[in-house]
Amino acid sequence: MMTLILGGSGSGKSAYAEDYLLRAAGDKNKYYIATMQIRDAEMQAKVDRHHRLRQGKGFTTIEQPTELEQAVLQMEPAGAVLLECMSNLTANxxxxxxxxxxxxxxxxxxxxxxxxLRKQADPLVIVTNNVFEDGMIYDDSTMEYIEALGRINERLAAEADEVVEVVAGILQRIKPGSPGAKAQNRQDSRG
Known part of the structure; x- marks a missing residue:
């Protein structure tokens, strides 16, 4: 099963994705594919925070800022995989x-x-940013990036079993997946 989780920066999508994967993984090996390239202290702080949040949850972290196909070589078959995040991978x-x-x-x-990755992972949870709603026109290279990420997100959403958007920590299922998704959505919305 593949789930796409999207939202803006600081929306709560990463925390939701981790919890979601932990519930779905059962006793499978859990892999966290980290795509951020560390370029400054702020990025390092974000990576350190994510490492602390994952501590004790049983994830094997694979640092893979580019060349996604290389991550597959580091995993056991049929493991549960969280890819964090598609927007970083695209930029890299x-x-x-x-x-x-x-x-x-x-x-x-x-x-x-x-x-x-889809052939190797079950479940596969992909986190991506929603960078398309500000209505701004940027320089050509940034617009190329936004267009590329948009096309990738569209394709992943079409292929995903489930698509969830997280806004201010509140999730909205855009494309319901498993039979229990609607019941879980009602439970999540009640808090």
Missing amino acids: EMFSGEQPVDRQTVITKILQGMEG
């Missing part, structure tokens, strides 16, 4: 070299990596 694939990589190349590379 596009901007890690001296020149930005074109949008279509990035989309193709990430979606190919996702195919391998």
